[in-house]
Amino acid sequence: MKVIRGKPLSPGYGVGRAVVLGAARLCLPQYRIEPAQVEAEHRRLQQALDRSREELERLQARVMAELGHEVADIFSAHLAFLRDKQFVERVKEHVAQNLVNVEQACRAVITDLAQTLASVDDEYLREREQDVRDMGRRVLRHLARHAGPGLAELPPESVIVARELLPSELMELTRDHVAALVTEQGGWTSHAAILARSLGVPAVTGAQQATAEIEPGARLLVDGEAGMVWIVPSEEDLARFTVCKERYEQAASLAAAEERQACVTRDGVPIRLYANIARPQEAVEVARHYLDGVGLFRTEYLFLGESEPPGFERQREAYRLAAELLAGRPLVLRTLDLGADKNPPYLAARFPVNPSLGLRGLRLCLAAEGLFRTQLRAILANFPRYDVRILFPMVLGAGDLQRALAVLRSVAAEVGLERLPPVGALVETPSAVFTIAEITRHVDFLSIGTNDLTQYVLAADRNALEMFEDCSILHPAVLRAVKTVVQAAAAARRPVCVCGEAAGDPAVARLLVGLGVRELSMSPALAPRVRQLLRASVCAELEHLAQRALDCDDPDGVRKLLHGGISGELPSPGTVPPTARPASPVQS
Numbered sequence: 001m002k003v004i005r006g007k008p009l010s011p012g013y014g015v016g017r018a019v020v021l022g023a024a025r026l027c028l029p030q031y032r033i034e035p036a037q038v039e040a041e042h043r044r045l046q047q048a049l050d051r052s053r054e055e056l057e058r059l060q061a062r063v064m065a066e067l068g069h070e071v072a073d074i075f076s077a078h079l080a081f082l083r084d085k086q087f088v089e090r091v092k093e094h095v096a097q098n099l100v101n102v103e104q105a106c107r108a109v110i111t112d113l114a115q116t117l118a119s120v121d122d123e124y125l126r127e128r129e130q131d132v133r134d135m136g137r138r139v140l141r142h143l144a145r146h147a148g149p150g151l152a153e154l155p156p157e158s159v160i161v162a163r164e165l166l167p168s169e170l171m172e173l174t175r176d177h178v179a180a181l182v183t184e185q186g187g188w189t190s191h192a193a194i195l196a197r198s199l200g201v202p203a204v205t206g207a208q209q210a211t212a213e214i215e216p217g218a219r220l221l222v223d224g225e226a227g228m229v230w231i232v233p234s235e236e237d238l239a240r241f242t243v244c245k246e247r248y249e250q251a252a253s254l255a256a257a258e259e260r261q262a263c264v265t266r267d268g269v270p271i272r273l274y275a276n277i278a279r280p281q282e283a284v285e286v287a288r289h290y291l292d293g294v295g296l297f298r299t300e301y302l303f304l305g306e307s308e309p310p311g312f313e314r315q316r317e318a319y320r321l322a323a324e325l326l327a328g329r330p331l332v333l334r335t336l337d338l339g340a341d342k343n344p345p346y347l348a349a350r351f352p353v354n355p356s357l358g359l360r361g362l363r364l365c366l367a368a369e370g371l372f373r374t375q376l377r378a379i380l381a382n383f384p385r386y387d388v389r390i391l392f393p394m395v396l397g398a399g400d401l402q403r404a405l406a407v408l409r410s411v412a413a414e415v416g417l418e419r420l421p422p423v424g425a426l427v428e429t430p431s432a433v434f435t436i437a438e439i440t441r442h443v444d445f446l447s448i449g450t451n452d453l454t455q456y457v458l459a460a461d462r463n464a465l466e467m468f469e470d471c472s473i474l475h476p477a478v479l480r481a482v483k484t485v486v487q488a489a490a491a492a493r494r495p496v497c498v499c500g501e502a503a504g505d506p507a508v509a510r511l512l513v514g515l516g517v518r519e520l521s522m523s524p525a526l527a528p529r530v531r532q533l534l535r536a537s538v539c540a541e542l543e544h545l546a547q548r549a550l551d552c553d554d555p556d557g558v559r560k561l562l563h564g565g566i567s568g569e570l571p572s573p574g575t576v577p578p579t580a581r582p583a584s585p586v587q588s
């Protein structure tokens with residue numbers, strides 16, 4: 001038995017068998033072959049090259065139509081490599097001379113080629129290294145396609161153990177088959193973490209050496225409250241764990257029993273609760289949890305995990321389905337926020353080395369106007385029949401906002417719409433906070449994206465494990481930024497909602513209400529506890545708490561305040577919220 005102590009990422013307790021993704025994905029099958037098998041391996045190579053080429057050609061045609069030549073040309077370099085006779089001959093030679101399977105040969109030749117390109121003194125050729133690696137991954141993916149089960153086909157009660165999980169990979173999972181997630185890397189507000197919470201899957205990050213130390217198939221206990229993983233536990237550990245799990249489930253059902261009650265504080269202040277969703281079908285959760293609507297539809301998830309962007313029809317149908325499931329409640333559709341960790345293959349080459357500071361959000365929408373217009377057309381196709389609202393991500397100020405509005409008006413004119421749906425700005429950059437008065441003049445509502453706002457105010461990467469404590473909404477600078485936006489919204493009589501992960505953390509949700517926030521949007525699975533705790537709180541006390549928090553020196557001061565007794569403590573055992581996470585991971 002061994003215990004790994006990491007950091008809690010998504011609440012709950014999971015029991016199951018390890019599926020170690022690092023091993024399955026990185027170790028392509030390696031085996032020796034007989035001389036008589038050489039021909040067959042050569043044929044496998046040719047098939048993988050043909051499939052890769054067909055895929056790339058389809059993708060290039062599609063991107064050309066949506067985004068124009070400049071972006072589509074990226075794929076020309078990849079196609080040229082696939083057609084390069086020298087490359088093909090080198091792989092075949094490697095197979096024949098070393099009598100190894102084609103995956104091994106292909107990887108060896110690609111690594112060699114990439115290393116040669118990286119070391120030359122010519123910038124153009126050096127940049128081709130990326131193309132070679134990218135193209136290589138595609139060919140290897142086609143070779144390995146039938147090498148093991150995909151994420152959609154995992155056995156029941158799987159605990160996924162990986163170095164890091166990407167949002168597109170989590171989208172592939174069959175929820176009922178996943179008992180828990182254990183990763184070595186990843187921050188509290190990374191999109192993988194957000195998805196884990198919204199799927200209600202317990203998760204632990206910062207589990208050092210997990211992919212090396214955990215054998216595939218090993219029995220694991222995962223404590224998403226304390227951030228601990230037991231490998232091959234003893235009967236005694238299992239018994240203790242089961243007691244905690246049952247207590248957690250009891251507390252969860254108590255919170256669930258209050259869900260029909262209106263979310264009103266003890267002194268009578270109503271708080272609206274909305275859902276954050278990533279797929280249209282998730283809109284069913286709104287009625288299930290008695291929420292007021294969808295406060296954030298992260299539409300970019302429709303664009304991930306696919307080899308090409310979805311066209312108009314598919315998008316229109318996705319937005320219609322979500323709106324239909326809401327039965328009259330509002331649906332806030334955020335336009336594409338691709339970039340950083342949400343990075344589809346057809347745009348990969350447009351994202352720079354530091355993607356969080358590159359082409360993201362509205363900046364990307366305006367740069368890839370074809371893609372942006374198709375999405376707007378698909379949203380408008382559902383208006384005015386449904387209560388759809390448009391939210392622009394990563395707004396920087398009145399300038400980019402007005403350019404986006406001009407595109408929206410032009411698309412509306414094209415489709416003959418005289419009236420626009422309500423339009424909002426997602427405030428998640430320091431620049432938007434400083435120009436909030438000007439932004440507010442151009443929109444009908446505001447939303448605060450505390451995940452990005454925190455990372456940009458504090459210069460702390462939200463995806464980095466090393467920033468787990470530092471990238472904290474509880475820093476008084478971030479709280480003051482939130483307060484500034486809330487005051488500007490009140491002055492202009494515009495509604496303002498918080499849709500970052502902070503809204504779904506019961507202790508932080510109270511602080512936000514104290515700062516004047518009256519709308520919170522979160523993963524539906526987190527809503528019962530937030531509702532329960534707010535109903536037990538007194539708003540006047542929360543305002544006093546928030547005032548003191550704004551005057552603190554650092555997040556630690558605010559943490560202490562939050563856990564000093566004010567009315568409405570969570571029934572035990574509560575979550576271990578990010579406000580009370582353990583310090584850096586220790587292995588035992």
Ligand code: PEP
Nearest residue numbers: 428449450451452499500
């Ligand atoms: C945010 O940044 O808080 C937000 C809601 O957007 P995302 O997490 O998708 O970047």
Ligand code: MG
Nearest residue numbers: 428449451452
């Ligand atoms: Mg954001």
